[in-house]
Amino acid sequence: MANSKFKLGSIENPVKFEDQDYKSLRDASLKSGSLFCDTTFLADQSSIGMPEDPNPDNEVTWLRPKEICDNAVFVEGTTGTTDICQGQLGNCWLLAALSCLTMHPKLFAKVVPSEQRLTDGYAGIFHFRFWQYGEWVEVVVDDRLPVRAGRLLFSYSRSKNEFWSALVEKAYAKLMGYYSSLKGGNISEGMEDFTGGIAYSQLVSAYKPPVLWRQLTAALSRGTLLSCFIQAKTWREIGTVTPEGLVRGHAYAITDTDKVLKDSTEVLLVRLRNPWGFVEYRGPWSDKCKDWEKIDKAEIERLELKKVEDGEFWIAVEAFSSFFDLVELCSVKPDSLSSSTDPAASWSLTEYEGSWVPGCSAGGSRRYRRSFWKNPHFQLSLTAADVEKEEDEEDEEDDDDEDDAKAGGAALSAAAQKQKEKGKKCTLLVELMQRDRRSQRKVRFLYIAFHIYKVENHVGSLNQAFFSSRKPVGRSGKYQGMRGVYKRVLLEPGNYVIVPSTYRPNQPGDFFLRIYAKTGNTLGHEEFTCSTNFLMTVMSNPPLPEDQIRVDNWFDQEDASDDRLDAAAFMRLVNSVLEKDYHLPLETCRQLVLGQDTKGKARLDRTQALKLVTSLRNLQSTFLEHDEDSSGTMSPFELTEALNASGIECDSEVVKVLWERFGSGEIHLPFHGFVSCVTRLRALHELYESESPEQKKQGLNTWLLRLLAL
CATH class of the missing domain: 3.90.70.10 (Cysteine proteinases)
Incomplete structure (x- = not known):
């Protein structure tokens, strides 16, 4: 293929939306002699995305340009800022951006390929390209447009026989899900999606x-x-x-x-x-x-x-x-975003995608100190062969930091003040965007921001203590309910983490993060000495005298011939020890029994039963301590801390998989789920320790993530 030499997602080789290939569909329509009809964006009310008007006088019909106007053309003469007029849809933000685009022919041709016409080679099909979170996407549409009382319902041209702007609007509406998804917005959205800037x-x-x-x-x-x-x-x-x-x-x-x-x-x-x-x-x-x-x-x-x-x-x-x-x-180019006057400046780009998962990685703002650290964070290494001296932009007060507010909104941390004194900085351009919010029926952007922390001489995990004891050296400013937030940041060479977050915790969403750095700086993701790995401490607590007595009495009561308990009998024993709201189901008890070396009998002897009872009582105490709202369940935020207290330290990816495996997608985990998590992790850790050096090359985290899903 001609495009194979270009990277998928580039302007030369865009991603095909809905897997529709423009050339193949056009050629098929020309061969059949029938005009293209798009089955993925129907010419009916479902594509408008609003309830149908019951008044028959307001009926909407879908017509092709030549059915609306005898002398219809795609573009009449040249495109210009006055071509575009807003119809009965509150999308002035999009059309203002499109007006700006007409002033830049090269940029315009990226979005609106120039070979399209309503005359030669016409097959009722058109294609347009839009930038979407690091990729160019090609959208195919047919040219059936919504019409009411003989006039286009939405965007139209001052030249009544020109239809390019109405078709661009339709393609963008298809990309976003419905026409109604275009109601209300910031011009920046349209400008970015038309340029990639x-x-x-x-x-x-x-x-x-x-x-x-x-x-x-x-x-x-x-x-x-x-x-x-x-x-x-x-x-x-x-x-x-x-x-x-x-x-x-x-x-x-x-x-x-x-x-x-x-x-x-x-x-x-x-x-x-x-x-x-x-x-x-x-x-x-x-x-x-x-x-x-x-x-x-x-x-x-x-x-x-x-x-x-x-x-x-x-x-x-x-x-x-x-x-x-x-x-x-x-x-469109990062050069115009920097105050540097170096005409030879060039930039490198790093991009990340991530998600805020409720209860797991949606930790909220710094106001929520117990969960902020659970937000996704991206480690960056910044070294500079050529740093520059620039004036810092005025730093905004961070409205999610209660301590700063109490101190009168102290502007910068001590680390940032030191940076100002040194004066030598590397320029970063950072933008955080929330993805695909318009594709929902009701457009509602989360309030988002990002914070940047310096990682200097830090050993250990980037946990709650790390983020609670430090203030950011850079940030996007106040949380804003917009698709994207941007900031030019000046930083010393060194190691950093960028933390994107929503203002409130447990708000689901996907995001896209892009970072430009001047070439000469090394911008990349590195594993620092502080990166979180799986750590386990085997905690052995001596059995309590009352546990010994209870287990002995239970064995005597069961009167087992081989002096062993099966899973059902062990369940009755355990539930007589644990508090009522924390009883274990048979399946969890079966898992505990099978985790012991029973010589293939799947039955516990007295020593094994006593060991498990003591362990479960300790786990219950840990669970109660970290179940802050006394709900009898815990969130993934609480799970991480409870695992730590049990001697197990996991990174966020392992906790996510644990939650999917044992939380069944629910927002709260019961006690028996917590027991299953601990039991599975301890068993897998023992199994990993018995692996050969060759098997261990992939690392414990990778090994765990592969097996936890089983």
Whole structure:
């Protein structure tokens, strides 16, 4: 295949969504003479994802472009920022990003392959490419579009016979699950999915108008996608129009900057686009403002001023600064995200995928100190042949740290202060994204953040004590309910761990973490001396006198001919010793019996029974101690600590498999499950110790993970 030389997931060899191959499907349709109909994204209400309107006057039909317009075309002339108009779907964030994309032909061609037409070779099928968490994905759609009362229901072009934007919207809706999944969002999502770049936000109020204008101008010259936003104070304000003609809670694309002379005074201008395709700014320097009468006609032509209601308009930067709250930027190349002026700078990229599993690896924020350490963490080694001196960005107060708040929001840890003094840093660009949240019926982003800890001269596991005794040397800032959080971080060479987390514990979710480092720095995952391994201490407690008496009495009572107890008899013995709520079922007792050397008889002698009774009483005490809410069950967070107290220290991957094996997917583990965990781990440890050196080469953790699932 022609694409085999390219990595799967690259723009040249994208992942095929739903395993649909565009060329094969198109050729099959052309050969059969029938137009393509997509069976994976049906032309009915299920793809819209909203209840059907019972009013027959609002019936939705699905038509192909040539059924809507006789002279339908995919693209009329060239694409531009005014091609896209928002329909009856609250996805201005997506369309604003798409407007920005039209200004960059090379980027646009990545998303919208240029060979597509509604004429030659037309088969009713189109394909588009979107970036998704480190990979480019190709999405195939047919061209049946939802129509109501003769008009496209959703996105449309100002040129009524042009359909590329409506088809891009359909492909993106298919990728996300439904059209309704596109309701509400941040422009950064769309900009990242159209480019693979990193998007971040910037407060307008942080800069004086001339400085802001220079920054916007420089960003546009670097190919950065820009958009802006007016914050709505309440949900009722969203979509309302200000006296100046600006829409609150609405995304605008920033399409250009320029300057003109008025009465010998330089006026700095910003050009914006409202995705609605109408409703424009009515203040100074708007399309029909008299200010333009004092500007040379050649300048007006150069600026391509159009006095039509197309959603695009100019605004002075001072007015822009007073009306708008936030600018969102998406840089395709990391260079524009760093303050370094080195034109030869290049970057290496490291990517990770992970999950927050409730009760297991969803530890919540630093506010939840007993569980924060259970969050996934990624070890990084950073060495630099060429470090640079840069000013630290202002560090945000970490709103999940109660101790910091009590201390008046102390900004940085002692380690970070030392870094400032030294001044020599390596630049990291870190972004944490939560995956696939839009594919759910109701879009709801978790509040997420990441923290970075220095691992220096630390021996032992990265456990609760480690994270409780240290403060992060870098972090994304306050927890935000957005798809992604980003931060430029300056760090000394050394070993670190990055901990992504949700604000509250036990919130399920998948995430994608990407880290850029300047080439010359070695950025990678390494096993430090502090990495957690499986450790076991065989704890032998002498039997209590009352246990000896109880076991002897039980054996005498059973009157077994060979002075041994089978699993059922042992169950009765154990449950007479343990508290009622912690009785063991027969299967667990059978497991305990088979774990002993019974010479093939599956029956316990007095010594073995006494040993197990003592062990179970100790395990019950441990369980009670770590069952903090006295529920009679424990979470995986509590399980880890209880295992440690029992002499077994496991890493998070082993605990996950244990939970799947003995917790049956439930959020709480009963006492008999805890007993099974300990029994299985001890038996496997003994088995591993008896293995040959050749078998042990894979390491204990790998060996355990393979056998625990059996």
